[in-house]
Amino acid sequence: MAPEALTADRLHREIKTLIMRGRFAPGMPVALQAMADAFGTSISPVRDALNRLVGERMIETQVGGGFVMPAITYRRAYYLYALHADQVRMVIKAVEEPANIGLPPASLLDNSPDPHSIVAATAELFSSLASCSPNPEHLDAIVGTGERLAVLRLHEGEVTRQGEELVALWNVTNSGNKNATRTAMGQYHRRRLLRADKISAAAARWMPDNEMPEGL
Helix, strand or coil, rough: HHHHHHHHHHHHHHHHHHHHHCCCCCCEEEEEEHHHHHCCCHHHHHHHHHHHHHHHHCCCEECCCCCCCCCCCCCHHHHHHHHHHHHHHHHHHHHHCCCCCCCCHHHHHHCCCHHHHHEEEEHHHHHHHHCCCCHHHHHHHHHHHHHHHHHHHHCCHHCCCCHHHHHHHHHHHHHHHHEEEHHHHHHHHHHHHHEEEHHHHHHHHHCCCCEEEECC
């Protein structure tokens, strides 16, 4: 792989991580030159990385050119949660053997796990479940939707006890009872669909801190 392609691949991973950690304000324009300066590289690999993120729907293009962070709205949040619910139902239906997704992360056993630990644990839960499906497309779909939900998941703590909830989901999934798992997952998504307005409002008004490369 050419050096520039390697740089674009690295930038793609690093910028996606920053997005998922909520380091960019919703609706914020993404300046190519500022991004290149911050990462100490040229514009070309930055543009390549951002175009990949556009394909993954993590970033949007502007009508007049350039890139912008997606706005966070109630409708966007609601339909993303609804999509994830549909995907999880498909996975549970497809799983033929009792799902064994291992133990929940130790971070969930803390009295008050931090939001980033919650986001990571949530992604692990659903990707582990999707890995039990014989259809490999399920894992790709669950991971992709989960990445787009990451910023919203940072703010779910305002409306639900995420740590306790995730541990309960882990246990019921490992029980091998598909009906109980389907019911528990349905309740998980229903809580978020009913509170999508509050979650999206919290995410939309949140301003990022300074844990970004200098210049961004």
